[in-house]
Amino acid sequence: xxxxxxxxxxxxxxxxxxxxxxxxxxxxxxxxxxxxxxxxxxxxxxxxxxxxxxxxxxxxxxxxxxxxxxxxxxxxxxxxxxxxxxxxxxxxxxxxxxxxxxxxxxxxxxxxxxxxxxxxxxxxxxxxxxxxxxxxxxxxxxxxxxxxxxxxxxxxxxxxxxxxxxxxxxxx
Amino acid sequence: xxxxxxxxxxxxxxxxxxxxxxxxxxxxxxxxxxxxxxxxxxxxxxxxxxxxxxxxxxxxxxxxxxxxxxxxxxxxxxxxxxxxxxxxxxxxxxxxxxxxxxxxxxxxxxxxxxxxxxxxxxxxxxxxxxxxxxxxxxxxxxxxxxxxxxxxxxxxxxxxxxxxxxxxxxxxxxxxxxxxxxxxxxxxxxxxxxxxxxxxxxxxxxxxxxxxxxxxxxxxxxxxxxxxxxxxxxxxxxxxxxxxxxxxxxxxxxxxxxxxxxxxxxxxxxxxxxxxxxxxxxxxxxxxxxxxxxxxxxxxxxxxxxxxxxxxxxxxxxxxxxxxxxxxxxxxxxxxxxxxxxxxxxxxxxxxxxxxx
Numbered sequence: 001x002x003x004x005x006x007x008x009x010x011x012x013x014x015x016x017x018x019x020x021x022x023x024x025x026x027x028x029x030x031x032x033x034x035x036x037x038x039x040x041x042x043x044x045x046x047x048x049x050x051x052x053x054x055x056x057x058x059x060x061x062x063x064x065x066x067x068x069x070x071x072x073x074x075x076x077x078x079x080x081x082x083x084x085x086x087x088x089x090x091x092x093x094x095x096x097x098x099x100x101x102x103x104x105x106x107x108x109x110x111x112x113x114x115x116x117x118x119x120x121x122x123x124x125x126x127x128x129x130x131x132x133x134x135x136x137x138x139x140x141x142x143x144x145x146x147x148x149x150x151x152x153x154x155x156x157x158x159x160x161x162x163x164x165x166x167x168x169x170x171x172x
Numbered sequence: 173x174x175x176x177x178x179x180x181x182x183x184x185x186x187x188x189x190x191x192x193x194x195x196x197x198x199x200x201x202x203x204x205x206x207x208x209x210x211x212x213x214x215x216x217x218x219x220x221x222x223x224x225x226x227x228x229x230x231x232x233x234x235x236x237x238x239x240x241x242x243x244x245x246x247x248x249x250x251x252x253x254x255x256x257x258x259x260x261x262x263x264x265x266x267x268x269x270x271x272x273x274x275x276x277x278x279x280x281x282x283x284x285x286x287x288x289x290x291x292x293x294x295x296x297x298x299x300x301x302x303x304x305x306x307x308x309x310x311x312x313x314x315x316x317x318x319x320x321x322x323x324x325x326x327x328x329x330x331x332x333x334x335x336x337x338x339x340x341x342x343x344x345x346x347x348x349x350x351x352x353x354x355x356x357x358x359x360x361x362x363x364x365x366x367x368x369x370x371x372x373x374x375x376x377x378x379x380x381x382x383x384x385x386x387x388x389x390x391x392x393x394x395x396x397x398x399x400x401x402x403x404x405x406x407x408x409x410x411x412x413x414x415x416x417x418x419x420x421x422x423x424x425x426x427x428x429x430x431x432x433x434x435x436x437x438x439x440x441x442x443x444x445x446x447x448x449x450x451x452x453x454x455x456x457x458x459x460x461x462x463x464x465x466x467x468x469x470x471x472x473x474x475x476x477x478x479x480x481x482x483x484x485x486x487x488x489x490x491x492x493x494x495x496x497x498x499x500x501x502x503x504x505x506x507x508x509x510x511x512x513x514x515x516x517x518x519x520x521x522x523x524x525x526x527x528x529x
Contacts, residue, residue: 007198018193023185032191034383040197047201104180123174124181154177162176 005050014043017060021067027120028071030109038074042067064125068135071117107157115150118143195241196279196316199248203316203446203487239280240296247295250500250511251485252282253493256518259284260498263511264297271518274527277315277445277486278338282523292338303341304334310361310526312369315445315486319344321369321382323359331359333369335382345382351375370424379424392427419450421469431469441467445524446488449503466490466503473504484524491522 018039025035025042046053046063053059108116114136121132122143129147133140155163246262253260254272261281270286281294288307292300304322311322318339323331329352335345351373353360361372369380370390377393380386418432419441433450435441441450450467464482467474483491485500492499496515501508521527 010198010201014193014197019190022190023188026188027181027185036191036194040194040200043193043197044200044204047198048205103184104177105184119177120181123178124185126178151174151177158177158180162180163174 005047009056010047010050013046013059013063017063018043021063024064024120024125025067025071027105027108027124028113028117030105038071039067042070045070065135068117068121068132072114072136104158104162107154110157111150111153114138115146115153118146119150119154122147195238196244199244199279200316206446206448206487237298239294239298243295243297244280247281248487249485250498251483251489251491252277252293252523253483253491253498253513254282254284254521254523255516257286258516258518259293260513261293261297262295264295265514266293266297266299268293268299272521275521275523276311276313276320277523278313278320279316279318280339283313283320283338300341302336302338304336306359309359312361312363314364314366317364317366319364321362321364323349323362323371325359329353331371333362333371333380333382335364335369345385347380347382347385347387349373349378349380349387351378365424368424390424390427392422419469421450431472433467433469433474435465435467439465442526444484444488444503445486446484448488449484451482451484468504471504475504475506477506481522483522486523491524493520493522 021039021042022035025038026032029035029038043063043066046059046066049066053062108119111119117136118132121127121135122129127135129140129143133143136143138146151163155165243262243264246264248262250262252262252275254275257268257271259266259268259272259275259282268284268286268291270289272284272286274285276283278292281292281296283302284291284293285307288305290302290304290306292302294300306322306324309322311320313320319335319337321333321335323333326332326348329350331349331351331353333345333347333349334343336343347369349371351371353374363370363372367381367383369382371378371380377390379388379390418434420432421430422428423430433441433452435452436454439452439454441452443450448468448470450469452465452467454462464477464479465474466477477490479490479492479494479499481492485491488503490501490503492501493515496512497510498513499508499510
């Protein structure tokens with residue numbers, strides 16, 4: 001039997017997950033208002049599909065999946081300005097002072113939307129390859145290749161000390 | 173190892189100032205669930221106010237105060253009715269400065285047009301001006317957002333789609349659109365749903381993504397009659413060529429068929445504010461006695477409504493005014509609840525109905 005939604009229970013969920021979902025959304029999108037809209041949309045969808053939540057403890061993880069799915073659908077529909085990587089990567093950076101490196105959020109913005117989502121879900125939300133694949137509706141192989149491409153670009157911007165060579169392929 | 177990357181991401185995230193969650197998430201979830209449902213039976217509009225628990229109800233950036241969730245719930249349940257210059261929104265009575273000629277549902281309440289000026293009347297009775305000058309065109313509103321859209325002429329057959337936020341009284345975006353206007357209007361009518369605005373040109377509708385600025389022609393919309401959130405209604409072959417053929421309700425996103433409405437020949441229909449129902453009535457004086465019909469295209473259900481005139485609540489219930497009684501009935505089962513109100517003198521405007529003249 002489908003599990004009904006209790007409004008008080010849902011309100012508590014909103015309180016509990018809003019800050020972390022907002023942070024994930026901001027890292028994915030790079031804009032505060034878009035991040036707020038994304039989380040708001042994802043939570044409304046979570047309410048509407050509450051029957052898919054197996055038990056209360058699974059609700060935060062489910063809301064995160066809905067967030068990632070919603071972001072993925074936005075990426076498919078929109079034409080984002082300034083969201084394409086350069087045709088040629090910049091000359092490979094040597095070791096820089098931390099103060100010379102662009103902020104990591106600025107570096108994320110140089111990635112295509114899906115690569116950015118993969119990086120955020122794997123290295124901020126600490127999801128496994130399988131969990132990221134399910135969240136974004138892509139194959140595990142695509143997650144791995146997107147990770148590799150994203151880390152290669154981030155390495156040129158943030159340096160080897162942040163993204164060591166060959167480490168991206170090892171993390172599963 | 174990538175721990176350094178993880179550390180940098182978490183440091184950035186921890187530095188963020190996280191805004192409070194908006195109170196309307198719960199209401200939006202309920203509306204989304206109702207839209208998703210295509211079932212028979214009573215639609216139980218049980219709106220639970222979001223109280224306590226520290227959720228700060230934000231009506232948008234720059235808002236000085238939040239709308240009381242209990243008042244929003246009453247508004248959701250009872251809709252809004254205007255008589256002369258009195259607005260009855262939920263159970264709250266507001267007297268405005270001039271006779272109301274049009275009224276539109278928005279997330280925080282209703283937007284009224286009076287003597288060409290626009291005002292927001294919130295569910296808690298607070299009234300504020302909206303700084304737009306659009307007395308002579310049809311704007312697009314959506315009941316689950318504080319944003320609305322309208323078109324503005326910038327040259328011969330050239331327009332700008334403007335998106336405005338009622339909560340902050342701020343203009344959010346302008347996007348250029350070109351094409352001949354639908355006859356009789358100083359600017360094309362528009363409709364809005366989230367990030368998308370649809371503009372009614374003379375021979376087609378165009379879709380504007382106001383966040384990105386992209387514009388596209390929507391195929392197959394040359395003979396579109398009515399539009400709603402997410403959907404539009406057309407008739408195969410066009411109204412004048414094949415009168416009496418069923419109306420098709422299609423999705424803006426991909427033109428897929430949502431359902432049909434089998435209108436009587438010579439009848440017309442308009443959408444409920446949430447896009448779920450069509451209300452049908454004779455296009456011209458029908459010599460027979462008639463009663464309106466309500467269609468639910470997604471399910472194929474329809475019902476003859478005993479009341480001659482009605483509007484809608486924001487959540488898609490029928491809204492009837494009879495004397496000093498307001499009656500709200502579920503669209504397909506006809507189960508009703510009613511209350512009395514202090515009806516004054518003046519023209520009646522029932523929420524959810526278009527009053528463009």
